[in-house]
Amino acid sequence: MLNNEGNQYDVAIVGGGLSGLSIACWLLDLATDRDQPMPSMCILEPRTEYENDRTWCFWQGVPNTFDSLVARRWSRWQVGFDGKYITQSSNQHAYAMLAAHDVYQYARDRISACSNTSLKLGIEVSELIDNPGAVEIITNHGRLRARVAIDSRPPGLDQMAAHKGFWQRFSGHEVYCPGHGLEIETATLMDFQACDDHVRFVYALPFDKERCLIEWTEFDPSGGTSDCSSNAMDWLRSQNWGKHEVLRTESGSLPMFPLQPRTQSPRIVNAGVGAGWMRPATGYQFATCQRVSKILAEQLLAAKKHGVWHLQQPKPRPDWLNWMDTIFLRALRRHPATAPRWFLSMFSGANAEQMVRFMNDEPRLSDALAIARTLPKTTFLKAAFSV
Structure with a gap:
């Protein structure tokens, strides 16, 4: 049970997904590198356990706190339609992938190793109250207080209902399939499939000669509620790769329209998808998440140093x-x-x-x-x- 007396922190991060954990790890990195005092911090996450539920991809070159965890890199990438493919490559920037279980475990180890930081699982936050001098956080296990709060919870349906845009729906399968035939050093970002009323494509990442990740993706204007997992499996069967085994699945529905931060307070700022960190036209978030998380971490270190606990909401892009x-x-x-x-x-x-x-x-x-x-x-x- 949480209570005000035993739960007072400098920083409360609401949500322990990619955004919340990135901010926490950047703060730990910068405090160590600059030999500055570390603010006391708690991360509040509604999940009771972490699973290997997704991957994050980006082009390397952007500083990020998880760079040592990159599981696979591709020197080339391509897009294709109707049998025609355009391939690009770069000597400076590889296309890189992180596995969720690596990120989650690394962040948890970093947080648990610091005496004045904690990650609290199974904590659902219902309200943030901007009181004079502190933010009061109302949860399913009581209350706590913090000098500042960073809210990385996903946007609510009310925030998104008025938007006319797409939802990026995807269903991915990591498969074991010896002889799958994909070019090992080439990531297929978009292999478009014929469709008259919306965009659909296959995203294919070969890990080695036996394993690959295949995702079926659709830019859906209807609301993002239907399941497209059968499409991914149908595509797999159509390739005549022979016997294959599904090792892991991942799926999601991402809003492809601009989102603005919910709060405008020097003591409460938003982070993640709800703050517009995900790029509306692409669905990519990781690189922007790293850049803006570092900005917030620098603000938190400055607040600890000077005792002025006011934050500015960073802009993710111009x-x-x-x-x-x-x-x-x-x-x-x-x-x-x-x-x-x-x-x-x-x-x-x-x-x-x-x-x-x-x-x-x-x-x-x-x-x-x-x-x-x-x-x-x-x-x-x-x-x-x-x-």
């Missing part, structure tokens, strides 16, 4: 990039059948470094212009000047 995503998604909604050719045009018309920066959420303006030039002008001008 406004002009959000505007580009809005236009792209509007055009995508109106022309789903032709969208696969847009992606092939982008990956063939912009070079690998431009695409990496763009996908990692840190494009230069010149990168954005190079990519914009690959898209059909009339279609996107109409999307830009209509609602």
Whole structure:
């Protein structure tokens, strides 16, 4: 049972998923590197246990606190449609993958090794109250207080109900299949499947000659509630790879529209998907999560050092990039059948470094212009000047 007297912290992080654990690990890293006092911290997570329930992928080059845990890298990546593939490669940036169980275990070990930090499982937070001098956190096991709180809970349905956009639905299967035939050094980001009313594609990551991850993904405008796991299995059977064994599954539904932070308080800031960290037009989050988590960790160290417990809500990306995503998604909604050719045009018309920066959420303006030039002008001008 939690109580005010025994549960007072400098920092409370609500949610122990990727965002919450990234902030905690960045804070531990920076405090150690700079030999600064570590704020007392608790992470409140509703799960009672962690499972190997997902993977995170990104292009290396962005500093991240989990870089030592990278399980697999690919030197090339490709997109394809109707038998045509565009392949890119980079000497500077490999496409990299992290397994959830590695991230969870590493973060838990780091947190438990620090005397004034803790991870509390099975704790559901119902309310954050911004009282004078402290934030009061109401949970299913009592109350606690913190000087500041970082809320990384996913957005509620009320926050998302008014948006007209896509949901990225995916169903993935890690399979054991000797002789699967995939090119070992090439990650297939999008192998588009024919569909008139929305975008669907296969995402394929070969781990070695015997194992791979196959995900069926759809950009669904209907609300993101239906199951697409049967599509992934149907695609697997259509490849005639022979006997295969499913080792692990993962699935999810991600909002593909802009989300704004729920709170505007110097003592309560938002993090994660609910703060707009996930890129609306791509569904990628990891690189942005690392960049913004480090910013928040630096603010927390400064607050501990100076005794001024006020935080600023970081912006995950510039406004002009959000505007580009809005236009792209509007055009995508109106022309789903032709969208696969847009992606092939982008990956063939912009070079690998431009695409990496763009996908990692840190494009230069010149990168954005190079990519914009690959898209059909009339279609996107109409999307830009209509609602």
